[in-house]
Amino acid sequence: xxxxxxxxxxxxxxxxxxxxxxxxxxDHKKIGIMYLxxxxxxxxxxxxxxxxxxxxxxxxxxxxxxxxxxxxxxTMHGTTMIFLAIMPLGVGFMNYIVPxxxxxxxxAYPRMNAMSYWLLLFGGIFMYLSFVWGGNAPDSGWFAYAxxxxxxxxxxxxxxxxxxxxQLLGISSIAGAVNIIVTIIRLRAPGMRFNRMPLFVWMSLIxxxxxxxxxxxxxVAITLLFFDRNFGSNFFLPAAGGDPLLWQHLFWFFGHPxxxxxxxxxxxxxxxxxxxxxxxxxxxxEFVAYSGVAIGVLGFTVWAHHMFGTGLGVIAxxxxxxxxxxxxVPTGVKIFNWLATLWRGDLRFRTxxxxxxxxxxxxxxxxxxxxxxxxxxxxxQATDSYFVVAHFHYVLFxxxxxxxxxxxxxxxxxxxxxxxxxxxxxxxxxxxxxxxNVTFFPQHQLGIEGMPRRIYxxxxxxxxxxxxxxxTLGSFLIALATLVFIxxxxxxxxxxxxxxxxxxxxxxxxxATTSPPPAHNFDDEIIVNSRRPLWDNKYSxxxxxxxxxxxxxxxxxxxxxxxxxxxxxxxxxxxxLLNLAATPxxxxxxxxxxxxxxxxxxxxxxxxxxxxPVL
Amino acid sequence: MPYRWPNKALFRRGxxxxxxxxxxxxxGQATPQTTLNPQTESARTIYDLSIYLFxxxxxxxxxxxxxxxVSIFKYRHRDNDQLPAQIHxxxxxxxxxxxxPAIIAIFVFVLTFSAIQKIEIKPQVAxxxxxxxxxxxxQWWWEFRYPDIKDANGQPLVTANEMWVPSGSVIDLTITxxxxxHDFWIPGLSGKRDAIPTRENKIWFRADPIAxxxxxxxxxGQCAEYCGTQHAYMKMRVVVxxxxxxARWSQEQxxxxxxxxxxxxxxxxxxxxxxxxxxxxxxxxxGPNLTHFGSRQTIAAGTLDNNPTNLHAWLDAPxxxxxxxxxxxxxxxxxLSPEEIDELVTYLLSLDPGIDDKQQ
Numbered sequence: 001x002x003x004x005x006x007x008x009x010x011x012x013x014x015x016x017x018x019x020x021x022x023x024x025x026x027d028h029k030k031i032g033i034m035y036l037x038x039x040x041x042x043x044x045x046x047x048x049x050x051x052x053x054x055x056x057x058x059x060x061x062x063x064x065x066x067x068x069x070x071x072x073x074x075t076m077h078g079t080t081m082i083f084l085a086i087m088p089l090g091v092g093f094m095n096y097i098v099p100x101x102x103x104x105x106x107x108a109y110p111r112m113n114a115m116s117y118w119l120l121l122f123g124g125i126f127m128y129l130s131f132v133w134g135g136n137a138p139d140s141g142w143f144a145y146a147x148x149x150x151x152x153x154x155x156x157x158x159x160x161x162x163x164x165x166x167q168l169l170g171i172s173s174i175a176g177a178v179n180i181i182v183t184i185i186r187l188r189a190p191g192m193r194f195n196r197m198p199l200f201v202w203m204s205l206i207x208x209x210x211x212x213x214x215x216x217x218x219x220v221a222i223t224l225l226f227f228d229r230n231f232g233s234n235f236f237l238p239a240a241g242g243d244p245l246l247w248q249h250l251f252w253f254f255g256h257p258x259x260x261x262x263x264x265x266x267x268x269x270x271x272x273x274x275x276x277x278x279x280x281x282x283x284x285x286e287f288v289a290y291s292g293v294a295i296g297v298l299g300f301t302v303w304a305h306h307m308f309g310t311g312l313g314v315i316a317x318x319x320x321x322x323x324x325x326x327x328x329v330p331t332g333v334k335i336f337n338w339l340a341t342l343w344r345g346d347l348r349f350r351t352x353x354x355x356x357x358x359x360x361x362x363x364x365x366x367x368x369x370x371x372x373x374x375x376x377x378x379x380x381q382a383t384d385s386y387f388v389v390a391h392f393h394y395v396l397f398x399x400x401x402x403x404x405x406x407x408x409x410x411x412x413x414x415x416x417x418x419x420x421x422x423x424x425x426x427x428x429x430x431x432x433x434x435x436x437n438v439t440f441f442p443q444h445q446l447g448i449e450g451m452p453r454r455i456y457x458x459x460x461x462x463x464x465x466x467x468x469x470x471x472t473l474g475s476f477l478i479a480l481a482t483l484v485f486i487x488x489x490x491x492x493x494x495x496x497x498x499x500x501x502x503x504x505x506x507x508x509x510x511x512a513t514t515s516p517p518p519a520h521n522f523d524d525e526i527i528v529n530s531r532r533p534l535w536d537n538k539y540s541x542x543x544x545x546x547x548x549x550x551x552x553x554x555x556x557x558x559x560x561x562x563x564x565x566x567x568x569x570x571x572x573x574x575x576x577l578l579n580l581a582a583t584p585x586x587x588x589x590x591x592x593x594x595x596x597x598x599x600x601x602x603x604x605x606x607x608x609x610x611x612x613p614v615l
Numbered sequence: 616m617p618y619r620w621p622n623k624a625l626f627r628r629g630x631x632x633x634x635x636x637x638x639x640x641x642x643g644q645a646t647p648q649t650t651l652n653p654q655t656e657s658a659r660t661i662y663d664l665s666i667y668l669f670x671x672x673x674x675x676x677x678x679x680x681x682x683x684x685v686s687i688f689k690y691r692h693r694d695n696d697q698l699p700a701q702i703h704x705x706x707x708x709x710x711x712x713x714x715x716p717a718i719i720a721i722f723v724f725v726l727t728f729s730a731i732q733k734i735e736i737k738p739q740v741a742x743x744x745x746x747x748x749x750x751x752x753x754q755w756w757w758e759f760r761y762p763d764i765k766d767a768n769g770q771p772l773v774t775a776n777e778m779w780v781p782s783g784s785v786i787d788l789t790i791t792x793x794x795x796x797h798d799f800w801i802p803g804l805s806g807k808r809d810a811i812p813t814r815e816n817k818i819w820f821r822a823d824p825i826a827x828x829x830x831x832x833x834x835x836g837q838c839a840e841y842c843g844t845q846h847a848y849m850k851m852r853v854v855v856x857x858x859x860x861x862a863r864w865s866q867e868q869x870x871x872x873x874x875x876x877x878x879x880x881x882x883x884x885x886x887x888x889x890x891x892x893x894x895x896x897x898x899x900x901x902g903p904n905l906t907h908f909g910s911r912q913t914i915a916a917g918t919l920d921n922n923p924t925n926l927h928a929w930l931d932a933p934x935x936x937x938x939x940x941x942x943x944x945x946x947x948x949x950x951l952s953p954e955e956i957d958e959l960v961t962y963l964l965s966l967d968p969g970i971d972d973k974q975q
Contacts, residue, residue, distance in 0.1 A: 067844045141841050147793040284704035310809045313818040314735050325720040332716035342686040342908035364679050368672040375727040377661040380806025381650045384839040450648030450802045452839040455847035456915045463644035
């Protein structure tokens, strides 16, 4: 079907009202907002689970939670924070910010983008339904070591919910990653060469490549586990010749790159925030970008450092130890470049800058304990103890979560048009910094004193009481800080100061449009002439950073309900698969219904694509 | 004896002093499961490496955090609207701070590599100087088999949750599991090793000498790999004894039970199905071997101290004491009458061959 491109100039997408607008949207910004809100809700749920964990461990031989309940709570805490909070927060920012930063009108595949979001939401809901319908929630820990996860040792349906929920999330992640990669490669504004891309775009690109290489390994592992649990296969059951270590290799081949999947977007945010608030360019752009690539590649060569305790032997220990220590080099390079960006700057301490500096200070501690853990002899004492718990919270909370909060304060004005309150923001930062350290620093000592992770209680004669109590008190400071943040968001949405286009006097293209941006992002085509297009236009002279082509005809795809219907079909499919083995007479009809729902949506989807204008 | 330079020992002692001071100031409690009190060559190798890593980490921490804090204070915005110099980078500086961490990483790696060699490669010793123990993890208790020590029936000596080893000898451990993956961890004696079903993992240690006549030393440990409901109560103790005490212990433990007249409820209520008492018809292998139960320090893999009150509580309601444990499937609230419990408590606590092993 021929479409007159001229009529599409600034064409507003077909307006839908209220919630229909949101569930049919294919606008990367609305999808990004839904990602962020969903992830924040799961962050709060995962945080409440963490409070339960800390309450239970606050005193020795506490009976607040039964061991069964505790095991479900810590498993869901880890699973939620990783798959439903930290990852989607990163992806949410990528969704919202990357197209704006590269001067694009939308993602490369807007409908698939909506599908990625709906699969995330449905995957999360599905996993949490295990509390209601599973008999138990998953209770084998977030890395779910076989054979504990086999039907023999985990007879409730919790682990089946976990597997199928993760499958939905895996499809979401792969589709999202492909979308980001194609968007970055194909939709950059004219003149935005790779070496002019903002570093957040660089890190998003690397993260997305990590996702498409890492997630399949998880998919394989959980599919095999599903077969073991439901169809009597024996991939991980040792008694029948299966190998429980196969699970660990498959899982950690995903699981270690997963750490970088959660950390690299944070690195990207820090690399955006520091230069803006230092009023200088990033120091060593190429080194910051390429060290990210190096981390991504090396990240695939270190998975077995999670497995030193399994007895890999001297040669494997040596190799994986060396490779893991090597990663400290590119990571160190990044930290030095960030510090050099601050050096001789004109530092403006607004809230995003607080969080960025907090990130460097805390992530460093996680990095130092990480190098220690890369030494197998030390690892053999520290692994599976609270030392490791402290280590990865310094990386993922002190690191990634601080950066995500920094990113939130930084981009909230762009997303909503309102500033977040600076004074409440600083309360948030200081409470969080204090609470975080009071909670997690003592856990290093607990691990060194022999406290294993994942124990639901401990006896008073172990000498662990004081630090556990301290850690529990700290966790309530974190909760308070998070409450302060939520209050800040609500108050600022209601009566925050108007942001204007460029409240931070920034350098990148997302600040070259209105806040919030129009549906089509930019009124004109932007031709990029430098690495800091907006900044150079402001400070180096007209057109030094970018030029404008007003003869511009953005095309926006119409809203579509195909993505949510398709995703809903897969959600229903998960229920069918859940029941397939035990009650095929229930499972098969549900699968057929699911297939028809998804099939219907696919047909609709294909029809819509056929009507898209050829650009 | 391996040669050590004196100042290394001083360095170690100084560090230990500093660390323990920190801990004592903080809470003043004893920590029996700590990694900071290594009593074997391999645990000390790990400890020494840890101390190097600790100080190296402190050094990196101080340098980088100072750089950050100095930048924050020195370059914070003042009343000056001039744009700072727009520096994009400096290749020489980049090369320098790529090479410096690389050198530190190589240094750490060399230290690590030598430590790996020391702890992984077992010294060659004559057959008689080595004691072999097979460690089997169960949900949620530990079984220890001594393949070279024969009991009164000519079978390998079996104990549960408490392992005795002689000081000064190489202890050769073969670690495996009967069900899911567990992890054997006695922080004072050695690093962790996973107990994986159908696999046999090896570790070894050699505990520091204890003179004949000196008291045995007890080391606490517990399962470190999450293994299900009662992962928290899968604890064990290792008693390091002087060679002569160990010889006496192994002789006593190999004997048949002190009292071979099983109380009626032991058979009537099915205890025999899972537990063994050497010298009687009880020969179950699903649960811990009870032959010398009275000599053990704890009940239910470290859940309770071994005394009549606790044993009474355990037999009365195992599912209350240790929820989800296998015995609670057979022993319900009303399975054992109060009289039967008394009878079993008396019998089990009488199974003590006498060595004074409840000493620390």
